[in-house]
Amino acid sequence: MNFLNLSIGELIGIGGAISAAVVALYLLDKSKHRHVVATLKFWTPADSRTEMKHRRKIQQPWSLLLQLLSLLCLLIALAGPVLGPSDAGRDHVLILDTSAWMGARTARATLNDESRAAALSYVKALPSRDRVMVVRADALATPVTAFETDRNIINDAIRRTQPGASALNLAQAFEFAQRAQAQSSHAGEIVFAGAARVSDEEASLASVPKNLRVLQSNGALENVGLRKIGLRRSPSAPDTWDIFVSVRNYGLKPRDVGLELQFGGAPAGSKAFSLKPNEEQQAVFTYRTKAAGYLEARLNSRDAFPLDDRAVVELPKEKPLRVVVYSNEPELLKPLLASPRGRFVDGFDARRG
């Protein structure tokens, strides 16, 4: 017999701790409560039932025994024992979240550190014959190892895992894991280690594997970040840029943050946001320049994930567009092409060449 989730030592330890707690609670319930009363003369007839001379003695041992047995059965059920010979190990897929969010700092380390520690503990608890495939998942699920029994290789792959720069595609990671397990005759668990910070669409993921185990890191960190930044030339003035910046509060508390816009190191605009939890707001700026340069948007917030507090976009220089028109009547097209972005330079008569 082996226990899928717990080693036999852990099972005995947890069972013993729970049993001790139950017995202690039982005895605590039976412990005396001290009260000062005006007289004892009415208490004697009230206590015709029993006087607790042996107060610490368990009064209903069968009841207590049954309770302990029930707890033990529940624990064994949670442990998922497998009966019979189990020489053939099982194949587990360990998905490590390597999205950019895993670089967020917690009180002690980064989310990635927590995730790796949880994954290492999980691998350590597995029977030695079980095989594990390590998959790093961000926008693309990438296998790092094949189904391996060598714990050194697996642990090394886990330790080398670093947060990436893209968002997590959870559905694709699960699909990949399921495909990998489909080829195995002894499919084990799909284990996901990470914060699993996904978009709302991803959250409503339909195909969650039945054999999924989640080793979740603390994802509920306070963070305000730039959601997107967009630019376009103003339709009315060719040397003016319309800049759209979206800021989102990913945390659970309302936050006040300031957004600063700089072009070439010079201030180009600013705005203060008061963001409710999970709220997104957009600011629109206009900036007039013909020169090329770097436009930088920066949030002056200090949070767990500083990577999304700054974005830089390169603005191109405005150059006239040379257009050559081959037409019999080039003068007719001249007003059309004389847009702010174009320059009608010359016209050729197609018939004359």
Place this chain on the structure above:
Amino acid sequence: MAAPLIDRALLEKLERLTIHWQKSLPGLVGGHNTSRFSGAGQEFLDHRNFHQGDDLRAINWRAFLRLDKLFLKMFQLEPRIPVRILLDVSKSMETGNPAKFDYARKLAAALCYVGLVRLDSICLQPFSDKLTDAFVAGGGRHRFQSAAVFLANQKIGGPTNFMGAAREFISKFPQRGLVIVISDFLDDTDCEKPLQYIADFGHELILTQVWADEDREPPWDGELDLEDAETGRHYELSFDNRARRQYTAAFDENAQHIRKIALRNSGRYVGLPTSVPVEDAIFGPIVRSGALE
């Protein structure tokens, strides 16, 4: 400065009350309750034969002229009798929330004020296993402040011993009067004999039993280690709803017993849980019992 035992609003309400007793007790003129004892009153009571030594002014001369016999007119007396408030200061009065002792002190103060307003002679007599220093006041409401200070300075201590206190009381106060006992009556020994003893000496009893809610219906469950507030004796037991019902029944039986003692001796009994405010207790159960009118 400590808060007064009774606020001014309640004192004003108390002014319309009078301590009432049922027995005919002898005493000096000036009271407000009638007595079967004749004396120098205003209301005609009866005639009786003249005996040597009787007051000649009370002879009915008209009857003498008609019947040629000397009859004496007797007048109804409204004696001023002493009102003694026995306040239990034993350690059992310390239990309960609020403490029964505080409640009893307020009650004693209220009764004292009612008596003083009607010019009764009031004696506040604390007791536990014996009588302690008493406070005697009379002659009007202006003496109430001293009585309130006396009550406020009372300290709890000692076990209850009704028999010892009753013996001392009888020897200390030979003149018959009204005795108001304010206590929880939770003496380990039976309080019937000492109360009967006081009644047999001609005193009228008003027994005011004060109890905390936990005294009558303990809210606790499970294994209890109980300590007697007076003796320090411990008792361990298992307590459940069934035991609680038995306990309450025993308590009620004891209260009924005390009530019977009072009624048997032409007295009155009032049971007051401390959860009932003092004002409600006075204008409710106490007035209904006839102790106050």
